[in-house]
Amino acid sequence: MQGVSRLVVPGRGTARQILVRRLLVRRRQRCRVRHRARSAVVKSGARVVAAAVCAAALAFGTPAGPTAAVEHPHLATGPDLVADVSAERLALADVVAAAKYGTGKPIDDPVRERAVLEDVAKQSAEHGLGARWAEAVFRDQMAAGKRVQRGLHARWAAHPAERPTEQPDLAIQVRPALDRLTSRLLNALAAAAPARDHPSCAAQLATRGTRAARERHFDSLHTGALLRALTSVC
Numbered sequence: 001m002q003g004v005s006r007l008v009v010p011g012r013g014t015a016r017q018i019l020v021r022r023l024l025v026r027r028r029q030r031c032r033v034r035h036r037a038r039s040a041v042v043k044s045g046a047r048v049v050a051a052a053v054c055a056a057a058l059a060f061g062t063p064a065g066p067t068a069a070v071e072h073p074h075l076a077t078g079p080d081l082v083a084d085v086s087a088e089r090l091a092l093a094d095v096v097a098a099a100k101y102g103t104g105k106p107i108d109d110p111v112r113e114r115a116v117l118e119d120v121a122k123q124s125a126e127h128g129l130g131a132r133w134a135e136a137v138f139r140d141q142m143a144a145g146k147r148v149q150r151g152l153h154a155r156w157a158a159h160p161a162e163r164p165t166e167q168p169d170l171a172i173q174v175r176p177a178l179d180r181l182t183s184r185l186l187n188a189l190a191a192a193a194p195a196r197d198h199p200s201c202a203a204q205l206a207t208r209g210t211r212a213a214r215e216r217h218f219d220s221l222h223t224g225a226l227l228r229a230l231t232s233v234c
């Protein structure tokens with residue numbers, strides 16, 4: 001579980017390389033979406049400039065992570081917080097998995113997910129955040145949590161000795177703990193918002209994400225899920 005950034009997934013590179021690639025794909029998609037939106041209202045010359053700015057940001061900006069973070073400290077602190085709180089939320093997926101294992105409670109609970117997203121939409125306004133962005137991030141967080149639950153349930157089915165010895169109460173203990181993290185993650189997103197449009201946001205987030213995974217001694221299941229959880233941040 002050591003050296004997560006160097007953890008190699010056969011055929012796909014290290015965990016850090018996978019995260020940077022994934023975040024770049026996301027960034028390119030956002031660039032394209034914005035460019036298309038702009039294209040609808042601006043003349044063709046401006047369209048070319050907008051596309052060139054996106055392309056240049058993607059081509060030159062991303063590798064400049066550490067330097068950019070020194071010049072703009074918010075580039076480090078926002079992604080740092082987001083990675084950290086996301087790792088904390090993901091660690092709770094183990095407790096959720098234990099609470100559900102063998103009880104027949106489904107891993108996917110759409111009703112609960114809707115309640116989480118409604119809470120996010122409500123609180124995001126209080127944090128000065130766009131509800132769409134906040135909801136996208138929380139959808140990723142929930143997808144990541146479910147990936148961990150599925151992985152652990154499969155692991156426990158195959159290796160009974162690894163099954164948890166205690167069964168926490170989902171409604172009384174676990175969900176309230178997740179709910180408490182909602183406002184912390186929204187705070188972290190508010191701190192990361194200025195970094196979001198910076199070309200090195202994805203690189204910063206990758207660095208902070210792999211560090212958070214390493215600090216928590218995440219295995220490949222949890223590290224992969226953390227990468228998934230961070231997909232919509234930048």
Ligand SMILES: C=C(O[C@@H]1C=C(C(=O)O)C=C[C@H]1O)C(=O)O
Nearest residue numbers: 096107108109112113141142145
């Ligand atoms: C965490 C749970 O499992 C899933 C993941 C959720 C989440 O990450 O918030 C919410 C609902 C479930 O689909 C849960 O049931 O509470």
